[in-house]
Amino acid sequence: MTVLSLRGINKTFGAVAALTDIELEVDAGQVVAVVGDNGAGKSTLVKILSGVHPPDSGTITFEERAVEIPSPAAAHKLGIATVFQDLALCENLNVIQNLFLGQEIRPLRLNDVAMETRSWELLRQLSAKIPSVRVPVAALSGGQRQTVAIARSLLGDPKIIILDEPTAALGVAQTAEVLNLVERLRENGLGVIMISHNMADVKAVADTVAVLRLGRNNGVFDVADVSTEDIIAAITGATDNAVSRRAQKGASK
Amino acid sequence: MTVLSLRGINKTFGAVAALTDIELEVDAGQVVAVVGDNGAGKSTLVKILSGVHPPDSGTITFEERAVEIPSPAAAHKLGIATVFQDLALCENLNVIQNLFLGQEIRPLRLNDVAMETRSWELLRQLSAKIPSVRVPVAALSGGQRQTVAIARSLLGDPKIIILDEPTAALGVAQTAEVLNLVERLRENGLGVIMISHNMADVKAVADTVAVLRLGRNNGVFDVADVSTEDIIAAITGATDNAVSRRAQKGASK
Amino acid sequence: ACGSGSGSTGGTTGGGTENAKVAFLMPDLASTRYELQDKPLFEAKMKQLCPSCQVIYQNADSDAAKQQQQANSALAQGVKAIVIDPVDSAAAATIVKSAQSQQVPIIAYDRPIPATPADYYISFDNEKIGSMIAQSLVEHLKADKAEGGILQVNGSPTDAAAGLIKKGIHSAVDPSGFKLLAEYDTPDWQPEKAQTWVSGQITQFKDQIVGVVAANDGTGGGSIAAFKAAGVKVPPVTGNDAEIAAAQRIVAGDQYNTISKPIKIVAEAAANTAFQFMEGKKPAGKTTLYNTPSELFVPTVVTKENIKEVLFDSGIMKAADVCSGEYAKGCEELGIK
Amino acid sequence: MNTTTTDRQDERLQERAGVRGALTDVVERARGGDLGVIPVVVGLVVIWTVLQLLNPIFLSSANLVNLTLESAAVGIIALGIVCVLLVGQIDLSVGSVSGLSGAVLAVLFVGQGLPVWLAIAASVILGAVIGWVYGQLFNRFGVPSFVITLAGLLAFLGLQLYVLGTKGSINLPFDSGLVNFAQLDFVPAWLSYTFAVIAAVWLFASGFLHARERRRAGLSARSVSTLAVRSLALLAVLAFVVWYLGQTRGVGWMFVFFVALVLIMHYLLSRTKWGRAVYAVGGNVEAARRAGINVRAIYTSVFVLCSTFAAVGGILAAARLAAANQSSGSGDVNLNAIAAAVIGGTSLFGGRGTAFGALLGIIVIQSISSGLTLLNLDSSIRFVVTGAVLLLAVIVDSVSRRSRTSHGRA
Amino acid sequence: MNTTTTDRQDERLQERAGVRGALTDVVERARGGDLGVIPVVVGLVVIWTVLQLLNPIFLSSANLVNLTLESAAVGIIALGIVCVLLVGQIDLSVGSVSGLSGAVLAVLFVGQGLPVWLAIAASVILGAVIGWVYGQLFNRFGVPSFVITLAGLLAFLGLQLYVLGTKGSINLPFDSGLVNFAQLDFVPAWLSYTFAVIAAVWLFASGFLHARERRRAGLSARSVSTLAVRSLALLAVLAFVVWYLGQTRGVGWMFVFFVALVLIMHYLLSRTKWGRAVYAVGGNVEAARRAGINVRAIYTSVFVLCSTFAAVGGILAAARLAAANQSSGSGDVNLNAIAAAVIGGTSLFGGRGTAFGALLGIIVIQSISSGLTLLNLDSSIRFVVTGAVLLLAVIVDSVSRRSRTSHGRA
Numbered sequence A, B: 001m002t003v004l005s006l007r008g009i010n011k012t013f014g015a016v017a018a019l020t021d022i023e024l025e026v027d028a029g030q031v032v033a034v035v036g037d038n039g040a041g042k043s044t045l046v047k048i049l050s051g052v053h054p055p056d057s058g059t060i061t062f063e064e065r066a067v068e069i070p071s072p073a074a075a076h077k078l079g080i081a082t083v084f085q086d087l088a089l090c091e092n093l094n095v096i097q098n099l100f101l102g103q104e105i106r107p108l109r110l111n112d113v114a115m116e117t118r119s120w121e122l123l124r125q126l127s128a129k130i131p132s133v134r135v136p137v138a139a140l141s142g143g144q145r146q147t148v149a150i151a152r153s154l155l156g157d158p159k160i161i162i163l164d165e166p167t168a169a170l171g172v173a174q175t176a177e178v179l180n181l182v183e184r185l186r187e188n189g190l191g192v193i194m195i196s197h198n199m200a201d202v203k204a205v206a207d208t209v210a211v212l213r214l215g216r217n218n219g220v221f222d223v224a225d226v227s228t229e230d231i232i233a234a235i236t237g238a239t240d241n242a243v244s245r246r247a248q249k250g251a252s253k
Numbered sequence C: 001a002c003g004s005g006s007g008s009t010g011g012t013t014g015g016g017t018e019n020a021k022v023a024f025l026m027p028d029l030a031s032t033r034y035e036l037q038d039k040p041l042f043e044a045k046m047k048q049l050c051p052s053c054q055v056i057y058q059n060a061d062s063d064a065a066k067q068q069q070q071a072n073s074a075l076a077q078g079v080k081a082i083v084i085d086p087v088d089s090a091a092a093a094t095i096v097k098s099a100q101s102q103q104v105p106i107i108a109y110d111r112p113i114p115a116t117p118a119d120y121y122i123s124f125d126n127e128k129i130g131s132m133i134a135q136s137l138v139e140h141l142k143a144d145k146a147e148g149g150i151l152q153v154n155g156s157p158t159d160a161a162a163g164l165i166k167k168g169i170h171s172a173v174d175p176s177g178f179k180l181l182a183e184y185d186t187p188d189w190q191p192e193k194a195q196t197w198v199s200g201q202i203t204q205f206k207d208q209i210v211g212v213v214a215a216n217d218g219t220g221g222g223s224i225a226a227f228k229a230a231g232v233k234v235p236p237v238t239g240n241d242a243e244i245a246a247a248q249r250i251v252a253g254d255q256y257n258t259i260s261k262p263i264k265i266v267a268e269a270a271a272n273t274a275f276q277f278m279e280g281k282k283p284a285g286k287t288t289l290y291n292t293p294s295e296l297f298v299p300t301v302v303t304k305e306n307i308k309e310v311l312f313d314s315g316i317m318k319a320a321d322v323c324s325g326e327y328a329k330g331c332e333e334l335g336i337k
Numbered sequence D, E: 001m002n003t004t005t006t007d008r009q010d011e012r013l014q015e016r017a018g019v020r021g022a023l024t025d026v027v028e029r030a031r032g033g034d035l036g037v038i039p040v041v042v043g044l045v046v047i048w049t050v051l052q053l054l055n056p057i058f059l060s061s062a063n064l065v066n067l068t069l070e071s072a073a074v075g076i077i078a079l080g081i082v083c084v085l086l087v088g089q090i091d092l093s094v095g096s097v098s099g100l101s102g103a104v105l106a107v108l109f110v111g112q113g114l115p116v117w118l119a120i121a122a123s124v125i126l127g128a129v130i131g132w133v134y135g136q137l138f139n140r141f142g143v144p145s146f147v148i149t150l151a152g153l154l155a156f157l158g159l160q161l162y163v164l165g166t167k168g169s170i171n172l173p174f175d176s177g178l179v180n181f182a183q184l185d186f187v188p189a190w191l192s193y194t195f196a197v198i199a200a201v202w203l204f205a206s207g208f209l210h211a212r213e214r215r216r217a218g219l220s221a222r223s224v225s226t227l228a229v230r231s232l233a234l235l236a237v238l239a240f241v242v243w244y245l246g247q248t249r250g251v252g253w254m255f256v257f258f259v260a261l262v263l264i265m266h267y268l269l270s271r272t273k274w275g276r277a278v279y280a281v282g283g284n285v286e287a288a289r290r291a292g293i294n295v296r297a298i299y300t301s302v303f304v305l306c307s308t309f310a311a312v313g314g315i316l317a318a319a320r321l322a323a324a325n326q327s328s329g330s331g332d333v334n335l336n337a338i339a340a341a342v343i344g345g346t347s348l349f350g351g352r353g354t355a356f357g358a359l360l361g362i363i364v365i366q367s368i369s370s371g372l373t374l375l376n377l378d379s380s381i382r383f384v385v386t387g388a389v390l391l392l393a394v395i396v397d398s399v400s401r402r403s404r405t406s407h408g409r410a
């Protein structure tokens, strides 16, 4: 079942056309990897889906209904949870406070204990190496923050999870746990959109790969029948690219 | 020749001992990869070397002289250029302004044209996909920002370049260019400290690998004689870890 | 006059008063009198003398530079005369200069402009006011055979008029034989500040305080509130300006005196003089002060004894305004209806 | 406490338990500069010592009683300022709003003869409406709050003058309940002591229950002895304060009211979802928005709260003076209220600060003002000394924060 | 311009060249809300129209001449405020410092009989020293600049009273060059026109040379026609202004001085390494520090600059009034100077703003004040209307900025 589908999405920032006529489909229980070069418009697409920016034009269909996503709160309500590339954490709040921001347990008399317990659970599950959850996020390392952001998206009960380069700052163990997590999410029937520059990770967990290039669709592939080289060629727009040249050089050495 | 060596570096933040008794050596023309789990203390080490935090104790030797690095300006003066994990760009300034921050051409009547020309050169070299260098950095994508930060460290005339997860947000092509760049730097006789969670990249360009674990040294390896599995075991502290389990599962599928 | 590029001044030069404008520039809002008494009285008299004339009223809110701006703007509008109560007597010299350089006569009102003589000066004397309220208090205390000292609550340290009043108060208190326990320059004339200070002095001097000389009704009210709040008997406290609230306190017996300036007379005299200037005449003063033809009026100290005659019988205040609620009883006792 | 709890398993954490542990913790935090309000308290002690040396009346019971009463009105305004500063905005108009509210109270109560509670309600509602308008202007047009409230500063000053109209100054009757509340009503000694005991018991009980809950959930918790020491300390301090103030007139109801508001705000800010949202918006408004927080509602609520507190402060100021006049709320009310918040550790850039900060900050400011008032200096010298002492009080705090930055906790 | 230049190779960029392209660019930026000072100018036009409709004297030449002269002193102070706001700090003491500097000038010049240039130099140096002290306190102890300058506000007010002593107010002689400069010296018409022509030619020449250099380096550049149109427009505007003001007294030297300072500050902020560092510190102080910028030196320089400008403004204010008195610099000088900077588009959070903002901001403020002065309103109404008009002026600007945010350029 198609949970989310986009048609003809456009977005310009000043003189830059960040997205032109974008199409995308995500089914329940499917992991769609969105890949593309830097500045290809992946994060812009994510922000449109999560209500951060309004699109200039185009339609979004969610569970067969045309919807508007004017604000992040609207996206939350639809069941779209997002891990942003820039994480969007409040540096002055501690880990628990960030995790439960906007979805605190017992709003009128916060239940610290329950929240702390749940925080530890989530973080352990991602094998986070965070010494204390009572320090402000400002004091965490890059990977620790990313773990917090990922953990946060798992609270609530989303139907679609969007991960914008979730493993960029993670250590090897944490990356492995996130990939496990993505697989669990798929098994639970959630739609997952994962953005990544790491082709190995993409090939490991994604079902389909959508390539963006300079703000336009540049092909959708089934992971099973596409080679890493083909994806990279679609990303860079040429079969002869920095990656292939490097590979050749390495081989010739 | 050893350009930089550290002995017995300690650093605590409040109740957390971030670094304990750290040793590290970097030679000219050598690429040292520092790897470790999230929160292992890699970035803290980088910050100590680049004058952002003072160490609590320990000695730093630079070109055979014991030095103190009380401020980033002092690090610049010694010839240590750093790409920070959090990039440390000024969001309100545009790309050119950020690139040349603190080392503008013609201080009393800025030479815009020369700076813009040089900016394009640097960015092209890293095959950055930045539509315009006159937009504030706030409007750039994550990877574009990282490219700007890397380009910045190449200005001036450093003796040591420290790269804290330089390829985390980069696209495949840009990553390849950065790896090429690291190799060029090594050929030019610079010392390079590169932090990365990507073992493939580490194995591709590093000469030695220093592993940190929970703020302590956990072995220094010659890249030529160590396997990826061994490094990961040193990082996680166990041969049975999330990565190996995932690999097994993948294999058994 | 200098009508500048606009038809509204009628374009006539010289003596005509038809549709003429006159500026009435007041200094601050710290005392209510300028807005509540001087302005309406002056306007009324002007209307009577010259029905088509227009009064341009401005209040400088204690800012000399703003007053200069207001004067310049009045000149730009082509006024025929300026009546000014200067924020800063010295600084107003500039205004006099620029008005006279444009042949606009200028009348100093309430406060003098010693440095550059204005064309006329009409006032009561602030220094005299200070000495009168203090003297009245001192005499009262002597009559009561009080023993102890006096607190002195001055006006704003940045207000020149307050400086004059302070000088006057000292001239009466210093030789009185009562010890000056402490004095205080109240920032911005704020009653709250006066209250805070007096509260502190009450803890410090306890029952040594036999009287308080406050430079205006607001600070006087603040002083009284301080005694009330400390739960001690309120000693005689002075005031100045004859505000309604002060009249009420006098009626209720909380405040000893205030001072009523014959604002009606002064404002009307100012209007008269201004009108003569506008007609091109040059009125001669009763005396000469600061090289300026001048007219000075004497204010009256108001206490419980004479409040009925001075404030009510003369029509300055209406019993209805003052004798509301809890003050009705006091009014009745004094025969105010 | 020796089996490792869930939150203390990381081997890089130093183990600390019991009273001793709590103390080590404080020392460690002091070295790291992470001391909360302690530096402000130290600054306060320094000032008090200096002022007491200069004039022995300063720490007399009578003077301290005055101090508490004088702190209440502006302190309440500062409490509102803390809230706006927490979301990274500012309200320059609290002075005018307080003046206007005092004027409206006086006109309705004295002029129109309405019952006092109705007049109070009207003033407070007026304050809330003003805040609501600010919130709308801010949310709709994105005008910087500095400009909105600057416009408000002028407009409501005008309105205050207009409302007071021809009278200029209106006396509130000395025998009205409101004036009594602000001037003469003191808590009876037995009740004060009861309050102190209740506070201490409550601190212990809530701490104990919380610790038990944490221990059950397998988290580290304060030991019973730590809790006991803490609440005994509180009891001792409160009892001493009550006893000392009781030497003369005791604890004023108005001060109790102020402290109660501080406690309520403390609760709202630290223990409710709304409070979390306030800190989040101040820390990173975009992150807060992306977390689904209704950022506009938060801004509006905060502006409303601030203007409401300003109105309440204005009412109390009028009550304390027993008059509303044209200069009420002008002068340094704005600056004092903002300065109290800032001195109490609230950041002008948002996201950092506490309700207790307003309490401490206003006490610092009023102490300086009261102490120097007692010295009977020339006004020129008084201004200079006030500036110097203010700086001194804050340097203590800032130096400790500075050491925090150098420990990487900027 | 049709071969693609180095900086326009990205295929996502729309091509725009020549006058037409420049216009499209403006329209596009207007839609995106990225208009720099244009919205403030629009706000100004709106206010001017309204005020002119209310009183036809407002736009008369005589009144506008007054307006220019009245803007200069506070405008210069606002220029300093722009600098401190750019680094994300604030100076609340500019009013007191300007008052003190006026007082020192008067005492030295009139009281002590020193030559006027020496008295001016002394006052300016005093301002600089004050700023230096602020810088030291800020850098050494990390006290928030709000508190430091609040202390300064009080201390220097005290010092001002002390310096003026019992006199309270000191007149400056009318025939001194300084007073003439501020009151009576106007630029001769021929010279004014020459200035206008020089400005236009200079704009064209520098633009042309820059464009040539860019083209040589293979970068896109403005076409000659765009440059010509731009400088002709400037010429037309300036010539009209000169002509219109020349209808009465012309352009005052004091205003020329102010504009010259604005141009110098514009150059320093936008074309020097120091200016870059100022913006960088305001945008992200930690990033600036890591880039090797001497952040402390930048803070100090900015505080020094601000206090120095405050001192200069104070001297001019005293000269214009031909007197220094106890209330010089008090009242709304502080608020007006800060408001001018903010209205001119300077962010209170640092990193955004221009020197021209101070010029436009102060003209907005003085226009409102002058226009309402002409209206002859009751003070209470005047305050209300001032607030309303101020809000109106800024809403235009803010609405356009808001649309910027919604276009993702927050």
Ligand SMILES: Nc1ncnc2c1ncn2[C@@H]1O[C@H](COP(=O)(O)OP(=O)(O)OP(=O)(O)O)[C@@H](O)[C@H]1O
Residues within 6 Å of the ligand: A013, A014, A016, A018, A036, A037, A038, A039, A040, A041, A042, A043, A044, A045, A085, B130, B131, B138, B139, B140, B141, B142, B143, B144, B169, B170, B171, E407, E408, E409, E410
């Ligand atoms: N707020 C903004 N204002 C202006 N331009 C923007 C803004 N956000 C993004 N852009 C531009 O839109 C383009 C796409 O950016 P986006 O962040 O979507 O890239 P991305 O695909 O996520 O790249 P990366 O892999 O580096 O994260 C970039 O050229 C960027 O400069």
Ligand SMILES: Nc1ncnc2c1ncn2[C@@H]1O[C@H](COP(=O)(O)OP(=O)(O)OP(=O)(O)O)[C@@H](O)[C@H]1O
Residues within 6 Å of the ligand: A130, A131, A138, A139, A140, A141, A142, A143, A144, A169, A170, A171, B013, B014, B016, B018, B036, B037, B038, B039, B040, B041, B042, B043, B044, B045, B085, D407, D408, D409, D410
């Ligand atoms: N400013 C700080 N204040 C307090 N604690 C800090 C601070 N900076 C780092 N830490 C702590 O020090 C430890 C090491 O952090 P560091 O940033 O060096 O990790 P890292 O090895 O770079 O991790 P990552 O791979 O996630 O980037 C972490 O536990 C972190 O919480």
Ligand SMILES: [Mg+2]
Residues within 6 Å of the ligand: A042, A043, A044, A085, A164, B141, B142, B143
């Ligand atoms: Mg992205």
Ligand SMILES: [Mg+2]
Residues within 6 Å of the ligand: A141, A142, A143, B042, B043, B044, B085, B164
């Ligand atoms: Mg790191």
